[in-house]
Amino acid sequence: EAAVTQSPRNKVTVTGGNVTLSCRQTNSHNYMYWYRQDTGHGLRLIHYSYGAGNLQIGDVPDGYKATRTTQEDFFLLLELASPSQTSLYFCASSDEVQAPLFGEGTRLSVL
């Protein structure tokens, strides 16, 4: 069954902390995406990737790095977390034909 799994589901860190959010898809999809969702803004694209080693900048990339280590795994890195990065983060995967599939989300709080 097609799936996008995010971990952790919840994370609390302090300002200046180092955080890695993980996303794994088992759908053999080429595209993977990281979004953040905040009240009043909808889902905003941070980074996305077309295959292992590929990285594309999204619409709100500042303060975030990402790495696509394999076709299955896409990581979002916050190296100096700030309170403005407190948000709900979603990962998604897709191919050229099928509709994108989303994970359940990671709730991040930066204190």
Next chain:
Amino acid sequence: DAKTTQPDSMESTEGETVHLPCSHATISGNEYIYWYRQVPLQGPEYVTHGLQQNTTNSMAFLAIASDRKSSTLILPHVSLRDAAVYHCILRVNSGGSNYKLTFGKGTLLTVTP
């Protein structure tokens, strides 16, 4: 930077047929129209998509204007579990083989008994 425009909210009553509009006046010829819905604390769930022709599935009917500048998601006989934020998005070709998915704020559909 969203390329779609939707009303912020709509209200309905159980059993009604709901029409959710979406404007995408600058859509390109090869961009697909996708609809997702999302309930609190969960990821967006795929509803339907289309390119030019109207489409239907077990969840909804998608009506696409002949000029493709707008579309309407039609939900027949809504129930309380249809209450959600409905997102109309375009699959944007950002160049080469890369396809961005850009969301707007969506329409919050409330359903009352």
